Amino acid sequence: xxxxxxxxxxxxxxxxxxxxxxxxxxxxxxxxxxxxxxxxxxxxxxxxxxxxxxxxxxxxxxxxxxxxxxxxxxxxxxxxxxxxxxxxxxxxxxxxxxxxxxxxxxxxxxxxxxxxxxxxxxxxxxxxxxxxxxxxxxxxxxxxxxxxxxxxxxxxxxxxxxxxxxxxxxxxxxxxxxxxxxxxxxxxxxxxxxxxxxxxxxxxxxxxxxxxxxxxxxxxxxxxxxxxxxxxxxxxxxxxxxxxxxxxxxxxxxxxxxxxxxxxxxxxxxxxxxxxxxxxxxxxxxxxxxxxxxxxxxxxxxxxxxxxxxxxxxxxxxxxxxxxxxxxxxxxxxxxxxxxxxxxxxxxxxxxxxxxxxxxxxxxxxxxxxxxxxxxxxxxxxxxxxxxxxxxxxxxxxxxxxxxxxxxxxxxxxxxxxxxxxxxxxxxxxxxxxxxxxxxxxxxxxxxxxxx
Amino acid sequence: xxxxxxxxxxxxxxxxxxxxxxxxxxxxxxxxxxxxxxxxxxxxxxxxxxxxxxxxxxxxxxxxxxxxxxxxxxxxxxxxxxxxxxxxxxxxxxxxxxxxxxxxxxxxxxxxxxxxxxxxxxxxxxxxxxxxxxxxxxxxxxxxxxxxxxxxxxxxxxxxxxxxxxxxxxxxxxxxxxxxxxxxxxxxxxxxxxxxxxxxxxxxxxxxxxxxxxxxxxxxxxxxxxxxxxxxxxxxxxxxxxxxxxxxxxxxxxxxxxxxxxxxxxxxxxxxxxxxxxxxxxxxxxxxxxxxxxxxxxxxxxxxxxxxxxxxxxxxxxxxxxxxxxxxxxxxxxxxxxxxxxxxxxxxxxxxxxxxxxxxxxxxxxxxxxxxxxxxxxxxxxxxxxxxxxxxxxxxxxxxxxxxxxxxxxxxxxxxxxxxxxxxxxxxxxxxxxxxxxxxxxxxxxxxxxxx
Numbered sequence: 001x002x003x004x005x006x007x008x009x010x011x012x013x014x015x016x017x018x019x020x021x022x023x024x025x026x027x028x029x030x031x032x033x034x035x036x037x038x039x040x041x042x043x044x045x046x047x048x049x050x051x052x053x054x055x056x057x058x059x060x061x062x063x064x065x066x067x068x069x070x071x072x073x074x075x076x077x078x079x080x081x082x083x084x085x086x087x088x089x090x091x092x093x094x095x096x097x098x099x100x101x102x103x104x105x106x107x108x109x110x111x112x113x114x115x116x117x118x119x120x121x122x123x124x125x126x127x128x129x130x131x132x133x134x135x136x137x138x139x140x141x142x143x144x145x146x147x148x149x150x151x152x153x154x155x156x157x158x159x160x161x162x163x164x165x166x167x168x169x170x171x172x173x174x175x176x177x178x179x180x181x182x183x184x185x186x187x188x189x190x191x192x193x194x195x196x197x198x199x200x201x202x203x204x205x206x207x208x209x210x211x212x213x214x215x216x217x218x219x220x221x222x223x224x225x226x227x228x229x230x231x232x233x234x235x236x237x238x239x240x241x242x243x244x245x246x247x248x249x250x251x252x253x254x255x256x257x258x259x260x261x262x263x264x265x266x267x268x269x270x271x272x273x274x275x276x277x278x279x280x281x282x283x284x285x286x287x288x289x290x291x292x293x294x295x296x297x298x299x300x301x302x303x304x305x306x307x308x309x310x311x312x313x314x315x316x317x318x319x320x321x322x323x324x325x326x327x328x329x330x331x332x333x334x335x336x337x338x339x340x341x342x343x344x345x346x347x348x349x350x351x352x353x354x355x356x357x358x359x360x361x362x363x364x365x366x367x368x369x370x371x372x373x374x375x376x377x378x379x380x381x382x383x384x385x386x387x388x389x390x391x392x393x394x395x396x397x398x399x400x401x402x403x404x405x406x407x408x409x410x411x412x413x414x415x416x417x418x419x420x421x422x423x424x425x426x427x428x429x430x431x432x433x434x435x436x437x438x439x440x441x442x443x444x445x446x447x448x449x450x451x452x
Numbered sequence: 453x454x455x456x457x458x459x460x461x462x463x464x465x466x467x468x469x470x471x472x473x474x475x476x477x478x479x480x481x482x483x484x485x486x487x488x489x490x491x492x493x494x495x496x497x498x499x500x501x502x503x504x505x506x507x508x509x510x511x512x513x514x515x516x517x518x519x520x521x522x523x524x525x526x527x528x529x530x531x532x533x534x535x536x537x538x539x540x541x542x543x544x545x546x547x548x549x550x551x552x553x554x555x556x557x558x559x560x561x562x563x564x565x566x567x568x569x570x571x572x573x574x575x576x577x578x579x580x581x582x583x584x585x586x587x588x589x590x591x592x593x594x595x596x597x598x599x600x601x602x603x604x605x606x607x608x609x610x611x612x613x614x615x616x617x618x619x620x621x622x623x624x625x626x627x628x629x630x631x632x633x634x635x636x637x638x639x640x641x642x643x644x645x646x647x648x649x650x651x652x653x654x655x656x657x658x659x660x661x662x663x664x665x666x667x668x669x670x671x672x673x674x675x676x677x678x679x680x681x682x683x684x685x686x687x688x689x690x691x692x693x694x695x696x697x698x699x700x701x702x703x704x705x706x707x708x709x710x711x712x713x714x715x716x717x718x719x720x721x722x723x724x725x726x727x728x729x730x731x732x733x734x735x736x737x738x739x740x741x742x743x744x745x746x747x748x749x750x751x752x753x754x755x756x757x758x759x760x761x762x763x764x765x766x767x768x769x770x771x772x773x774x775x776x777x778x779x780x781x782x783x784x785x786x787x788x789x790x791x792x793x794x795x796x797x798x799x800x801x802x803x804x805x806x807x808x809x810x811x812x813x814x815x816x817x818x819x820x821x822x823x824x825x826x827x828x829x830x831x832x833x834x835x836x837x838x839x840x841x842x843x844x845x846x847x848x849x850x851x852x853x854x855x856x857x858x859x860x861x862x863x864x865x866x867x868x869x870x871x872x873x874x875x876x877x878x879x880x881x882x883x884x885x886x887x888x889x890x891x892x893x894x895x896x897x898x899x900x901x902x903x904x
Binding site for chain 1: 737825
């Protein structure tokens with residue numbers, strides 16, 4: 001067991017691989033990579049520059065390339081697929097799980113996709129085409145077809161003999177699905193029930209009522225919520241007619257949970273959650289510039305508001321100096337409320353039923369924090385500039401703006417959600433615009449009224 | 453299956469519960485709650501106001517209260533434990549898993565803790581005290597002691613007979629642990645190998661080399677990384693002498709993964725990841741005010757820098773109007789880089805081995821975006837104010853600041869990490885300070901040189 005952390009260990013290995021690659025020791029690198037699981041190979045590719053990825057990819061054992069593709073971040077995977085010939089993609093595709101293969105195929109350009117599909121055998125093609133017929137982010141899109149089915153009238157002993165004949169179970173098999181002769185789902189029997197029951201017990205008596213079937217069009221986030229709620233390891237996917245289509249396993253659900261949680265953070269900074277850390281400069285610049293452009297518009301709005309008070313600056317330059325203070329604090333306070341509400345929405349804590357009490361609470365928090373910082377900043381300004389009125393003006397503006405920030409922090413994400421716009425993506429821009437405009441108006445407006 | 457999303461479904465149920473609670477229909481609420489799994493009960497408590505939580509808690513079946521405590525967010529759990537008498541806590545504790553119980557006990561005040569521990573039977577107390585002897589966020593702290601152990605020299609048939617005698621397996625049992633007579637861990641045998649092997653096969657031939665043991669002091673984030681890497685369902689915890697201590701299951705790992713991913717987002721807004729959405733106003737105000745205070749200091753720093761140029765505003769009020777533009781864009785651009793690097797650090801993508809190439813890349817992205825927006829904003833200003841020099845000045849400042857933002861966005865989190873400070877918590881404040889100061893100096897400084 002390593003005495004250093006996982007991250008340090010990964011970094012050391014990455015360094016070793018990169019140095020060997022740099023000195024052209026390809027045989028050595030190939031050897032290093034051979035020993036690693038797919039997850040680690042994906043990590044190494046994701047942590048490498050765009051330039052060295054194709055070289056590394058060539059050095060990965062072709063038998064493992066399928067598994068590595070499954071583990072890769074979408075953007076990085078696209079880059080690698082682009083560099084591969086279609087025959088090669090088809091070859092690698094052979095060993096992959098249906099759900100992952102479908103995900104890979106979705107990202108291929110149409111011509112390559114056709115070529116890959118044509119080169120597959122009929123059975124595989126049929127399975128993949130079924131998987132592709134479901135939306136990407138639904139139960140059908142993430143399910144696998146490697147289910148083990150048994151009949152309701154057989155005994156445990158027969159099941160055990162059948163399993164011994166099979167010789168191996170698919171990964172994460174914790175239950176078998178009981179189906180009738182038309183492949184209609186009757187229920188699930190846990191592996192644990194099979195091994196703890198008497199050999200003569202009939203399977204239909206062991207059906208576990210806790211395992212529910214999932215519809216193929218259920219959104220993947222809802223699937224993940226069910227897994228978390230019931231601590232499932234796997235779950236059957238059953239269509240409207242009750243036919244068993246496949247099963248979803250916990251490893252795919254973990255990916256969904258991680259992506260969902262990461263999504264909010266990345267979106268709040270205007271980044272795609274599949275963003276490649278080491279993407280080429282031009283690509284990154286293009287991706288980021290959209291967000292910067294949106295922010296420029298809101299910044300120009302603040303400038304436009306400020307310019308309405310341009311005349312006052314030549315008389316009272318101090319107002320120009322202090323003008324950033326109130327909008328800045330409003331932005332920070334509003335962002336806290338916004339983040340809390342966005343997490344609350346994602347976890348299902350916040351919705352119509354408790355929006356009002358949350359609004360009152362955040363309004364009160366904003367007002368109280370407004371009082372605290374209004375008093376403090378008023379004291380600082382009054383002492384520094386020997387000007388009580390100025391202190392009073394900034395205190396009033398601060399109180400106004402932090403209260404507005406509390407209200408906006410609750411209302412904006414709820415309204416965006418209702419309009420089916422991602423609050424994590426659009427929330428902070430709109431919030432900042434409001435706290436900027438309210439802050440500037442409250443400060444410069446009051447100052448204009450009282451000081452000129 | 454509901455046609456509406458999970459979140460809407462939760463919200464509707466929450467509304468039903470709250471309305472019934474509001475009209476004093478306690479018997480009806482008790483009935484509603486009885487049907488729900490612990491996960492849902494925890495969700496309802498977390499989504500309710502602090503006032504109604506104790507009432508709801510009273511209406512939850514005492515037999516399920518232990519499970520609900522396990523699922524609850526830390527802050528909400530503390531609040532509920534505070535309202536319970538020690539005997540009641542001890543009673544509820546009886547049915548809980550050791551790892552969850554240890555977590556609950558850690559949050560109790562010392563006197564209550566003593567009372568709870570005293571009221572447990574000797575065996576339970578010993579198990580909990582072992583769990584408590586490990587740090588909270590390590591493998592030892594999250595492990596359970598419900599392992600099934602077998603001897604290496606028995607046959608599959610004997611194992612199956614033993615399991616039938618047991619009658620039930622602990623949750624998420626996908627493997628058994630082979631130990632010698634001194635309880636020393638030899639290896640793991642998967643349940644899947646047991647059911648697919650011939651009855652006469654000896655257990656020692658079925659040991660799965662892929663299942664590694666985890667040390668009790670391994671940090672929980674590293675444990676989660678191992679689970680993700682190898683798609684484990686459970687893993688054995690073994691001490692330095694090779695003795696089997698317990699096992700970690702996937703359900704606890706999912707919680708860690710979710711918390712880890714949420715942590716970054718919450719920290720970046722200066723919030724605790726265990727923050728209670730519906731915490732009392734005073735508590736929330738206090739928690740938030742620390743962060744607002746820190747931000748006020750950085751805002752005052754920006755004010756101090758601006759005040760160095762106070763003299764220029766009375767001559768050129770337009771500079772006061774435009775002064776917020778460059779710092780604002782720098783903050784947004786820097787925050788994008790920062791967020792990307794913080795995620796990269798968490799996923800293990802970024803470290804010493806590739807920090808330099810990331811720095812060059814982000815520097816280039818910052819510079820290129822700087823060029824784009826410098827050109828655009830220069831054009832806007834030059835046309836609006838009919839002033840080419842002013843346009844040139846703001847363009848220069850924009851280019852400077854976006855480049856600085858790229859460098860700071862990479863360097864700050866790496867340096868904080870090296871100093872063992874959480875980059876997600878401190879990163880954005882430091883970054884904003886830098887982009888504010890650089891932005892103001894570049895804009896007002898150049899303006900002072902060229903326009904006065």
